[in-house]
Amino acid sequence: MSSAAVSNKKGFGATLWDYLTTVDHKKLGVMYLFAGTLFFAIAGLEALLMRIQLMIPNSDFVSAGTFNELLTMHGTTMLFLAATPLLFGFMNAVVPLQIGARDVAFPFLNSLGFWLFFLGALFLHLSFFLGGAPDAGWTNYASLALYSPGHGIDFYVLGLQISGAGTLISGINFIVTIITMRAPGMTFMRMPLFTWTSLISSALILFAFPPLTVGLFLMLVDRMFEANFFDHTMGGNTVIWEHLFWIFGHPEVYILVLPAFGLFSEIIPVFARKRLFGYSSMVFATILIGFLGFMVWAHHMFTTGLGATANAIFAVATMAIAVPTGMKVFNWIMTIWGGSVKVTVPMLYALGFIPSFVAGGVTGVMQAAAPLDYQLHDSYFIVAHFHYVIVGGIVTAIFGSMHFYWPIMFNRALSEKLGVLTFWIFFTGFHLTFFLQHFLGLMGMPRRVFTYQANQGWDLFNFISSIGAIMMAIGVILLVINIIITAKSKPLNCRDYWGDGRSLEWAIQTPVPFYNFKQTPLVRGYDPYWLEKHDGNEEGMVYAEPLGDIHMPNNSILPLIMSIGTFIAAFGALYHPDGKAWAIPVLILGLAITVGAMIVRSVKDDLGFHVHVEEVIATEEHLYGKGGNK
């Protein structure tokens, strides 16, 4: 590995091996980004098929059963396998640079987290080819899921169990990284907002994923090993699933939206060319949202019948979340206020985000009123609400940040012109699709129906909504074209691409060498790079240590082997209820591979390697020419 310090042209096999074994946070960030984009495209296609089906009344484009599979896989894939990895991609690519670290705290676990996520996602998608996808909705309520025929639900349970373990591991990794690996001078209250939101979002993962793990396990043993958790004839109770799922499911929304908030809190000050307004209140609001996020899960269950007292408590707690979220919105507006705003593509997404997300938030507060929720529950109003939050909040953040961080991640810049076009088509399509769905819901159209009768006043709005969905698809295709064009463009080899970078990630020259900063930077205040620029420091940063040997972690294939073991074991569990004789041996074989790889990992010393000073200097000269990283 140490010879790879000076990157030469490598063959396809060597490159593939490098990506299969890599523990470098920058490469894993890229892998998360592409895997997330792949699943985003698949889930988007599923959405498109649903909208084509609903375009006209009494349509028979897809059958009712297929529609159930499409809506389940669309929701599950978008939340677990598209939004989460895309945000993890940015966390991996940016957070270690923002805090001036060489890598994350556990590079090996970082790789394990990715491979578990990816193989779990692959397993879930194999259901399409092996007898049908899950069809009980992304919430997979036990009363529906327990008796669903075929293996769809089993794929859901096992696939999410594997990829959920990966997400949990990555979450732990980021918490430890942010606590222990910050550069000298980077106190908690000097951390960039994206690092803060990544920390809080990882903490939410830490407490939200175990209940999901338990819920999925109970569903697994109920369906595959004849346990009785949800079977009421044997004393079980399906409401347990609802609780466990939503104790996970509600924080999951904040797991996704907090990093999105963080990304916009990075984008807005750079292009408003002003310090972020109310930094400490932003931090406080982030923590408060994270805390309150755990106190509100039963607002998804108002109609389950928990009683008036429980409903009232959860209604009030839910409304309280609007307060810290409102603080954030005002802080963004105040940052833009009076700034000398440059409207680039990332800023365009930020400007589109604020009103869209506020609209989604307001409808959320409406649903928090339990009596009104009885009317809105399971109608298209709900669909409109959470798409405003997720597309208006999270997808805009992801698209905006792709433009914003592409120079750091790939040493190339996405086309601005094509980006502006993409934004307007996507943004118009988004509002066209979902704005009218509010009214469809108020007019009584239930969600998750595969068709509807004509002349109920729903025809026109459904038609327009489907046109909007097609526009969103065109927007995404334009973004992909932009990425392909950019891949062939000339490398930038620059520092601070946008010219107004404020935090540490902009202080490093692209392409970023595999060891990041050649010397650990010294952080002298909030917005450290802006501070140095302001003081006329030509070199970028002041460094906390002399140029010396750099200690780096070794690559390893073990994470992939461990993940493949769980992947094999999942097949054993899946086919066990069919009475296949090979099912249990396959389950044991898979687990043995995983445990064996863990023991190898534990017993074999992995001390990493040192990059010597001469090698560092040589790498810098190779990347940036004589004089190194100036």
Place this chain on the structure above:
Amino acid sequence: MEETKFTPQTWPDKPEQATMEGRNKFVGIWIFICSDITLFASVFATYLSLKDKGPAGMEYSAAELFELPLAFVMTMLLLTSSLTSVYAMYHMKNHNFKGVQIWMSITVLLGLGFLALEIYEFYHYVHDGFGYTQSAFSSAFFTLVGTHGLHVVIGLVWIVCLIVRNARRGLSLYNAPKYYAASIFWHFIDVIWVFIFTVVYLMGVLG
């Protein structure tokens, strides 16, 4: 990385946190335990809501099934094993590797004793007809106590690996954090058992 030879005089006060990797492991195991607590909280909640629930005419209930003497012996074994792992950590801080290995081995023996009693207990229940699929109550009971049992197995495999792997190498700043993390995990298992003893056995027999 060249190995530095330490004496009890040059050995740092907190060997588990003396290196960057050590500090990461130290913080990491605590963070992991936070999430494991949530896992057990979910299983406990499930158990409490399904306690004594079963098909009409179910003959088993917590009050009839559980016996305190066996649970008491298991508790004592596990509590003592927690104490012996503290002794191991005490010797680690004083750079006495022999002491670490001996006390960790005793911890493993006590853990094995606990595990044997738990297997006996499960076998006994299944033999009496209280199997995993018998009722919602039985599923919840075996899932809760079994999840803890699985943690015990993982802890034992972990500690045995450490003892065997490091037998000839002595204590270093590379393996000290590993011993420390394993002992923290072992304490955690012990604390969970205290809750199981209270919620499942005591409240089962008395409540």
